[in-house]
Amino acid sequence: MDTRLPSGNGQVREARRCAVVFKPSGRVIEVPAGTLLLDAARQAGVSIETPCGGYGRCGRCRVLVESGDVARRDTYHLTADEVAQGHALACQTQVQGSLTVFVEPREAISRRYRPQEEARAAQIALPLDGSFICQPSLRKLHVAVEGPSMEDNTNDFDRLGRDLVREYGVPRLRADLPVLRTLAADVRSANWDVTAVVDDEEPQLPQQWEEEMGETGVHMEGPTRLLAVEPGDTTGRALGVAVDIGTTTVVVYLVNTANAQVLDTASAYNAQISCGDDVISRIIYSQRGDGLNHLRKLVTDTINGLLDELAKRNGIELRDIYEMSVAGNTTMTHLFLGLNPKYVREAPYIPTVNLPPAVLAADLGIPIHPQARVKCAPGVGSYVGGDITAGVLSSGMFRTDKLTLFIDVGTNGEIVLGNKEWLITCACSAGPAFEGGGVKDGMRAIPGAVQEVWINSETLEPTCRTIGDLPPQGICGSGLLGALAEMFISGIIDKGGRMRRDLDTPRVRIANNIAEYVLVKAGEQGAKRDIVLTEADINNLLRAKGAIYAGFSVLVRSVGLTMADVEQVMIAGAFGQHIHIEKAIQIGLLPDMPWDRIKYVGNSSALGAYFALVCREARAALQAVARKMTYLELSADNSFMDEYTRALFLPHTDINEFPSVGRLLEQTRQKGTAAVKA
Amino acid sequence: MPVTVETPTEKWAGKVREITLGATAAEGGTRTSTVTVGGEGTMPFLHFEGETPHRPVVAIEIYDIAPQDWSPILMDYWGDVVNDVVAWAKKAVELGADAIALTLRGAHPEVNDRSPEDSARVVKDVLAAVGVPLIVYGPGAPDKDNEVLVAVAEATAGERLALGLCEQNNYRTIAAACMGSGHIAVARAPIDVNIQKQLNILISDMGLPLDRILMDPTTGALGYGLEYTYSVMERLRLAALQGDAMTQQPMICTAGHEAWRAKESKVGEGVPEAWGDWKERGIAWETVTATSLIEAGADILVMRHPEAVAIVKKTIDQLVAK
Amino acid sequence: MALTGLQIYKLLPKTNCKECGVPTCLAFAMKLATKSAELSACPYVTEEAKNELEAASAPPVRLVSIGADGRKIEVGNETVLYRHDKTFYHQPGLVVRVKDTQSADEIKAVADAVCGYCVERVGLSLNVDGVAIENASGDTSAFAKAIEVVGSNANVALVLMSSVPATLDTVMPMVADRRPLLYAADAGNWQAMAEVARKYKSPLAVKVDCGDLSALATLTEDITKAGVTDLMLDPGTRSMVDSLQAMTKIRRLALRKNFRPLGFPMISFPGEGASSPLEEVAAASQHIAKYGGVIVLDHFDPTLIYPLLTLRQNIYTDPQKPIQVKPDVYPIHEPDANSPLLITTNFSLTYFTVAGEVEASGVPAWLLIADSEGLSVLTAWAAGKFDAEKIKKAVQTSGILDKIAHKRLIIPGYVAGMSGEIEEELPGWEIRVGPREAVDLSSYLKSLRS
Structure with a gap:
């Protein structure tokens, strides 16, 4: 089928003349019926952009037919509603009678087709998505405590604790020595009208999720830890930061955990880039002399720089930040914590730890409140890290019935397949x-x-x-x-x-x-x-897209399913932000399915870190997700090479997997x- | 209790494409006999399941110059005819070749660097001397292959030769030459189902009809990767039967070239006693390589030793018998 | 039918307790699906699930073994029709037939030759597995004598061929401990044959005429009921095409239809339809590729046996393992001491691509293949299997140092970043960075020459 329509010249038997009025210019042209609207516009001297050459591929020549009869050959890029309103593609539409046509200004059109970058940078909408309620581990609790007397000579700590139990039901309070050292002065200088800053030792998974996910064992009631005592009522603002340590970019969200509001964000290149672009190069660098320490310092400096920027911009003290929630890939997490990543690289690819303990910010050289803890999202394996568990968390795929394919495309493509019942994941090297x-x-x-x-x-x-x-x-x-x-x-x-x-x-x-x-x-x-x-x-x-699509294929096959079983695709990461889904399908990077089943889920790693910061249950769910994810090592899978070769073709060796591209x-x-x- | 067994027949959606090599005078060529291969609607020789309308055929491979690197066993067998390509071709036909596979080795820049025109003349001479179809291979140096095969294609337009090799990185020129002169392209992929299919698609995208493309899956000799070729061929045939139009090309295998490159057939001295008699071993090596490939679905075997050819042809007789 | 990983997962406890030795229940289910784990490793699986899983995992082709220690033939347990679908597990036994009408010397010569034959190929010793002794004379004492001659020989597996159950019953005490295969039960003698097989706990071949599979299935049903379950099938076809079809049908019925009466390995006689030893080889090669279990040859000649053993090794190589080439020095176009030296990994595709391009370039060169455990250049580099240390080892231990008079090494363009490290590991060497893609090797090598 020729998608280019013949224009009227000599090809239409009845050369009925039709007047076409173009708005807003008001130009008028008379053409034979059957003339392509695009040609009519050109004859009238009205400019309509056709980057694809008039093949009905790009949708840039859309116009609004306000009145009159037209015949649309193709309504690609238009929804049924839009067609009903009168929208048409000028290159795919024939004049059938006298018309009035509105040609949108070029800027309006290009805005419509611009990837939605601006929309994504916007504030995170609250409430989140219904799954997460604002119930952070970090809390500020205001109490007006009755001071001690000879009758009630309870010690300062128990006195504070008693009111916290009474008013907020805080279980077993504990505090570390530095907090106790200043406690007596803190409470008295505030005249016992204080706000206690506390957090929980152990995350908790809600009962309902436990049943859904078949997870047990994460549910634990831990003590509550006192981090600091602030004078007066400061409960309106409890600051925490969520940090996404990417191999390329580090992103920090400044969050008021009291209401889950993201106050500001900042990002910068990971300063480790000077030691190599990808994780492998960084690992190699870490093995030379003081390399590991140097890399640790570089990423810490990057984070601290961003913290300074945020503090300055928002007029806050770094000391007022009481928690840091971190998500990063396994190598980034290792380097951030100063763990040796040597065996992450070497077969059989073993990380030191998948679930790092919460550590004091002070121990990592992060100048937020010294009692603040840094909590890293747990990973699954050497090439599927906390950034991915955080992504699975924030995307909600771990609670959906739909078979979901989650991908995060960077230098490494990490892929997760599954639903609330099971999750399987792999990583493939896409190259940069x-x-x-x-x-x-x-x-x-x-x-x-x-x-x-x-x-x-x-x-x-x-x-x-x-x-x-x-x-x-x-x-x-x-x-x-x-x-x-x-x-x-x-x-x-x-x-x-x-x-x-x-x-x-x-x-x-x-x-x-x-x-x-x-x-x-x-x-x-x-x-x-x-x-x-x-x-x-x-x-x-080709190799990059081939590796990623081969990863999908192997993952889907490994559990005995086919690509057609996948019900939705979620794309995460910076790359996904600008991705043009139609183009990605045409080259065979994304599976061929209706576009509305493919969605961009933003910087899901940072979002996951943020959710874990503002929601205890999300923190617990992160662990549950990491525990249940099955890691498929592609280098141990011979079918990967086969799928890779199959995918090293446009769009794919088997065109049946890409029917829409075949038609095009x-x-x-x-x-x-x-x-x-x- | 008598048990009744139902025949486990697979129902296939597709079959191998039929391809005819050579054109008679009536068809615009000069061949006195043509060869049609393909058309199979079953895994090899399962007559209870589907048709095998054409038997696999054997082409005997000859060079346009006396080969420098052939096993002495082969050189002894052929004797002086290797110095005269026309005599050699005639002898090969006498010994049962269904087709002649002529390698224009003399055109190689590091052999005789014979010109494309002279090479084309050699092909014309062989065509004049024998009536069977021809498969013509270039000298094996990509640029020269292209020059020589374009000249050959033009000089022999209408003869429906098979010309090779079209490979992943060098297919356009030869495919275009086939297109213009009515020849058949031999598409060789490096023992890989996917690359083979991709190559078929690329050549067909250029406009060469699919009934003029033969697949050469690259042959591994017995003991030297035969199993990879074997499995790739089974996979290609299965895909063809399942209806994948881009894997339905008949397959051509260079069993002789590969089997006679193996140490077992090339070397007679200083080898283990358990290897047995050199000459018999060489023939057996080529025979087992060839028959295994037939079992995997080969349609054309390019072979070298007439005694192996005789056994292989007899095996084919047995396998196509209903 | 085999269950998929997800189907099995649904039957498991889903607690991810890790006690089976893998991190998640899904991972364990996937291992069960590929038969690389045992269900018994899961301490919490329910009885119900166990029954369901075990029913689904019973082998469709029974594993039958012939012989005791020494050269034991073990065949069956196959799971696929095409080796690329998984792998063929148990290679067919190759045995050579003697007849009790031959002289004792002749028989002994064959038995000795079979016993002593050994050929090495890619690091493995290949052997002939056994001797079949046929009671061609019809005389029991001649048969016993032949068995004695063969039996005095080492531990080759034995096939005793006689259609008379009483004859087999008479000779069996001589070799019963060696668990010979009895050939064969047929429609006429099966009760008595089954009795002999049961008495001596020997495997039994079952034979019909001309590929009559219904008759064959009827027989195996009867014999199984009589208590003999280690059976081998002879569909009685002798021409190549008939054998191919019958043996394919049997394998398909067993695997695709889970048809138990034909779920046994097969015995075949390629020599019986052949008119020359070479034709027998052609037929035997078909039986190796297409589902033979025990292949009885009528000729023993190293010239003919060696190709068959090689073919068997080829066909029964696991296609799932990454295809590797041997780490070594590969000369291309007769290089000399000044020819360039290139290094790459031992992933076969890498090797073939690089070697092919070097060959096409016409430039004589040394190609050094390092042991990267079958990984391609970038993968091997990422996994630390193709690093400066490995390259140094390859250079120093491959023997290339005796072959060249220069110290220049060309490394793949993709690992250009390592050149400094390699120079540290190999002092005095000049490390040159070659192209990233093999396709550019030809012009690169030519530019070196000019």
Whole structure:
């Protein structure tokens, strides 16, 4: 089926003339019935963007038909409601009668198709999702204690404890020596009107979850620990921080645990990057001389820098922060705690500990309240760490009936499959390609990075959009993914990722014996130099997507299921933020399923750390999740290589796994591929 | 109590594609006989389950120059004919070759660096001398392969030769040459089901019809990876029967080349006594390699020793008998 | 039918107690599904679940063993039709037949040859498993004599072939402790045959004519009821195509339909349909690939046995294990002392790709394959199996030092970051970084030459 409609010239028997009015410009044109709306607009001098070349692929040419008859060949990218309202794709719509058409300003359209980065940076909506109630381990309890007398000569500590039991039901209170040393002065200087800062020793899992998850043994009633005594009633604000230690980026949320409000967030590159881009390089670095200590110091400095930034911006004292909740991958957690990660790397890949104990901030060189504890999310194995358990927690997949595939794509792709009954996980090495690494003009997703690409199927000319609409400097992950998909669909590369050298376009050229496609020429959009995608880059991207999809396949098969059984996909991590689902399916990175079953769950690791900070039950659930997750070691699984090779093709060796892409290719093929050099 | 056993028949959705090598005068070529392979609708030779309309065939491999690196056993057998490609081809047909596999080794830059035009002439000479279909291999140096096979394809347009090898990194030129001149492409993947299928897709995406693509899954000789080839072939055949259109190409295996590269058939001295007689061993090595591949689904066997060819052909007779 | 990991998981306690030795119940279930764990390792499984799981895991092809110590043939317990689906577990026994009409010397010569035959291949000793003695004379004392000649020989497995139960009953005391296979029960003699087999606790072959599987199943049902359960099947087909079809049907029925009456290993006679030893080899190679259990050959000749033993080793190699090549020095295009030296890992695909590209380049070179436990370059590097230390070891122990006169090593482009470390490990060496992709090797090597 040709998705490009013939325009009216000579092809329509009844050349009935129709007047088309374009708003807001008010231009009018008369065309024969059957004329493509896009052509009518062009004849009227109304500009409509068609980055895909009028193939009905990109949806950028949508218009609103306010009145009159049209015939829509394809309503791709439009919902039924939108069609009912009169929306249409100009390149897929024929004029059938006199019309009034509203052409949205270009900005409005590009906003609609912009990946939803802004939406994600917004505040976390409260209440969370119903699963979590604000019931933090860290609490502030105000008591106005009656001072001691000869009649009631109870000691200071028990006196405080007595009121805490009476008013708040706090079980067994305990305190460490530093707290006791200042207690007498603290209570008296406040004239016994004080706020006790306490936290729980052991997390608790609610009964209902226990039954759902078949978990027992985490439920324990522990003592309550007194961290500090503040004068007066300070219960309105109990500060904690949630920290996501990524291999690349560290994110800190400043949280008021009293109401679960995220007050502010800050992020920075992990300073360890100077010692290697990926976890393996860091582990290797940690084995040299003072390497481990140095790496520990670098990440601590990064966190402390962010804490300072937050403190300054919010006018708080670091001492007022009473808890730190951390999520990171196994290597990051090891390095943060100063544990030797050597055996994380070497077969059989064994971490020192999956569930690190809570430790005092002071012991880690973190300058928040010295009694504050740092609690790390537990991991499952060497390549599935606390960041993933935190993600499974915050995504809610551990409580759903639906068979869910959770993925976190970074240098390593971590994948979790399961539902509330069972969870299985694996990690596959995707390489840094999706983060812009190992790619000639790759870069991280920062302003100036090409993040969206369309290629006109006829002219093979690209249309690029950068983050922040700045002059292009390079291509970030989502741009690479988009470029790969577009080069594939437009026939610039074959299904094996090889660039065709017989195409009639100056965009494809050979440099240093390697074929490349020029995405942006120097001067275009203000670019200072050419930005290209080489055949070698394409191979790297293919390998990255192949490894991840192979991971899905092996995981799904390992429990005797098929990809078709998967009911929903959750994408986590920075990469997922900009991911264009349609493009990701076209290259075979994500399984082919209706887009509404694929959702982005944000920085689920940071969110998980945050939930564990503001909710004791979430902390307990983290442990339960870690305990029940089954870790599948792909290097011990021979079928991985087979699935990997299968996935090293566009979209996949078995096109039946990607029916929507198969249809798209068929349409494009019937239209005829790009121009070939004579 | 008598027990009744039902025949456990698998119902297959697909079958192997039929491919004819060689074209007669009526079909635009000059062959006096053609060979059709493929069409199987069952795992090999399970006649209770599906058809095997065409028997596997044996092509005898010859070189355009006297081979430098062949086992003495082979050189002794063939004698002087190896110096005359036309005589060699005729002799091979006399000895039962269903087709001739001609390797243009002389065109290799490090052998005789014979020009594409001269190589094409050699092919024409062999075509003139024998009536059976031809499979023509390039010298084994990618750039030269392309040059030589393009020349051969053009000089022999319409003969429906099989031309090889199309490989993952070098398939476009040869496939295009086949497309333009009515020949068949031999697509070789490195013992990998997925890469084989990918290669078939890539070649067919170029526009070469699927009934003009043969699969060469890469042969491992007995003792040298035979089991990998065996399993890859079984998997390809199963996929074909399950209806995967992109794995339904008939398979061609270079059993002779691989078996005679093995130490067992190449070396006669300083080997364990338990290996037995050298000559017999070499023939047995090629025979077992070839028959095992037939059991795995080979449609065309490219072989070297006529005594092994005779046994293999007899085995094929037995297997296709209903 | 075999259960999947998830199906088994639903029957387990789901407590993740770790007492079975794996971290979660799901992991344990997955191991059970691939038969790499025993249900008895779970202390908390319910009786109900146990029964269900055990019923599902009974082997569809019975494991039958012939012979005692020494060379014992153990066949059966197969779970797949195609080796790529899992693996073939128990390789067929190859035995050589003698007839009691042959002279004692002739018989002894064969028995000695079978007994003494041993050939080494990729580190394993390959042997012929046994001798079949056929009572071709019909005379019991001749049969006994032949058995004595063979039996005096070491511990090869024995197959005693006679259709007369009384004859077997007479000779069995001579070799009963060696648990020979009795061949064969048929429709006419099965009661008495079963009695002999039961008396001496020997495995028994069951034979019908011309691939009549209904008759075969009827017989095995009867014999099983008579108390003999270690059976082997001879469907009576002799031509290659008939054998292939009958043996495929039997294996399929056992595996796909869980059809117990034919859930036994098979015995076959490739020589009986062949007109020359080489044809017998062709037929025997079919039986090795296609479901043979005991293969009785009529010729013994190292020339013919060696290929068959090799084929058996090939077909019964576990395809699930990563394909490795031997860590070694591989010369390509007759390199000399000044030819370049490249190193990579011993994952077979890595090796074949690199070797193929070097070969295609036409540049003579040494390819050094380090032991990375079958991992590819990046995976091996990540897992610490292809590090500076391993590379040093490969260089120093492979024997390459005797072959080259230079100290330049080309490493894969993907591990360029290691070149400094390697230079530390190998003082005096120049480490050159090759291309990342094998496909670029040809131009790289040519550029070295110019």
